[in-house]
Amino acid sequence: MSLDQIRTLAVVVDRHHSTSARRGSMPNIPAMGPTGLKRHIVRRKHGDVSAVETGGDTMAPVIQIDGVAKKYRLGKDNHVHALRGTSIEIHKGEMVAIMGPSGSGKSTLMHIVGCLDTPDGGSVVLNGRRVDTLRDRELTRVRSAEIGFIFQGFNLIPTLSAIDNVALAGEYAGMARREAVARAEELLDLVGLAERKRHLPSELSGGQQQRVAIARSLMNRPAIVLGDEPTGDLDTSTSEEIMGVMREVNLATGTTFVLVTHNPEVAEACDRTIRMRDGAVEDDGLAGRVEEAFSDVGVIDPVFATGCCA
Ligand SMILES: Nc1ncnc2c1ncn2[C@@H]1O[C@H](COP(=O)(O)OP(=O)(O)O)[C@@H](O)[C@H]1O
Ligand SMILES: [Mg+2]
Numbered sequence: 001m002s003l004d005q006i007r008t009l010a011v012v013v014d015r016h017h018s019t020s021a022r023r024g025s026m027p028n029i030p031a032m033g034p035t036g037l038k039r040h041i042v043r044r045k046h047g048d049v050s051a052v053e054t055g056g057d058t059m060a061p062v063i064q065i066d067g068v069a070k071k072y073r074l075g076k077d078n079h080v081h082a083l084r085g086t087s088i089e090i091h092k093g094e095m096v097a098i099m100g101p102s103g104s105g106k107s108t109l110m111h112i113v114g115c116l117d118t119p120d121g122g123s124v125v126l127n128g129r130r131v132d133t134l135r136d137r138e139l140t141r142v143r144s145a146e147i148g149f150i151f152q153g154f155n156l157i158p159t160l161s162a163i164d165n166v167a168l169a170g171e172y173a174g175m176a177r178r179e180a181v182a183r184a185e186e187l188l189d190l191v192g193l194a195e196r197k198r199h200l201p202s203e204l205s206g207g208q209q210q211r212v213a214i215a216r217s218l219m220n221r222p223a224i225v226l227g228d229e230p231t232g233d234l235d236t237s238t239s240e241e242i243m244g245v246m247r248e249v250n251l252a253t254g255t256t257f258v259l260v261t262h263n264p265e266v267a268e269a270c271d272r273t274i275r276m277r278d279g280a281v282e283d284d285g286l287a288g289r290v291e292e293a294f295s296d297v298g299v300i301d302p303v304f305a306t307g308c309c310a
Pocket of ligand 2: 106107108
């Protein structure tokens with residue numbers, strides 16, 4: 001089966017499973033515990049989309065990187081090739097895990113997709129717009145309008161309350177203070193922190209701090225949220241809780257999530273896992289999804305099935 005066939009089928013699978021939620025206002029949804037998450041994964045894998053309205057353009061990739069290379073200079077004649085011609089497409093509303101050994105280029109990839117760094121070669125298109133050729137000022141603008149970040153260490157400002165940490169991201173992007181605070185309140189409700197809005201980070205648990213960071217990442221209605229090991233500092237049950245919160249946000253808003261993780265359970269909770277090795281994609285998870293879809297509709301051999309459809 002050719003890569004193009006796999007891609008086309010993967011889109012069909014997306015349609016079949018209706019994984020793309022409509023972007024719009026965020027309903028107030030309670031944060032889910034681990035049980036909720038498991039129930040949700042089952043629901044999603046079996047295509048019951050009662051909680052989701054379908055719509056939007058599932059065909060358009062929200063992230064399209066093609067042949068991206070990045071090398072770091074270590075000395076006069078010494079380079080590290082962090083990325084060697086990496087190509088990935090991620091569609092709107094997808095929740096994707098990135099896995100791979102340490103040093104395989106995961107963080108470099110996130111920095112490039114997040115417009116924190118530019119590649120040495122190849123192209124990066126976000127939401128239909130080429131960004132690898134932009135200058136610093138434009139990159140900053142795209143980053144603030146299109147991208148939300150969630151970090152392993154939460155990165156909250158210790159002297160600001162939860163609500164001020166979240167509101168600041170909006171004010172920084174030009175939102176009026178009153179509007180920013182109102183939206184921060186809504187977002188903290190969304191991530192299940194309604195009772196803790198006025199607390200300082202030091203008065204919150206790790207899981208609660210990460211909920212604040214998720215709310216902050218959503219402040220400017222980004223198309224894409226990037227997380228570099230967002231559950232890396234959390235215990236197993238708190239990781240599941242945080243994955244549940246991100247999944248609910250993903251479904252409620254259609255925001256695309258790309259999460260670097262070492263945790264197989266986090267990857268299992270995502271729609272697709274991209275595996276990296278030595279600065280390149282080893283497996284982008286598309287073939288597995290096609291097989292899963294065919295097994296869902298009762299066809300045993302996906303290659304045979306493709307022959308029939310072609
Ligand atoms: N700023 C940097 N300067 C020099 N080398 C770097 C820098 N950032 C990353 N690298 C190197 O690039 C490679 C990929 O790193 P990274 O993207 O951080 O991998 P991962 O996140 O998968 O662990 C590694 O060999 C790393 O040492
Ligand atoms: Mg890393």
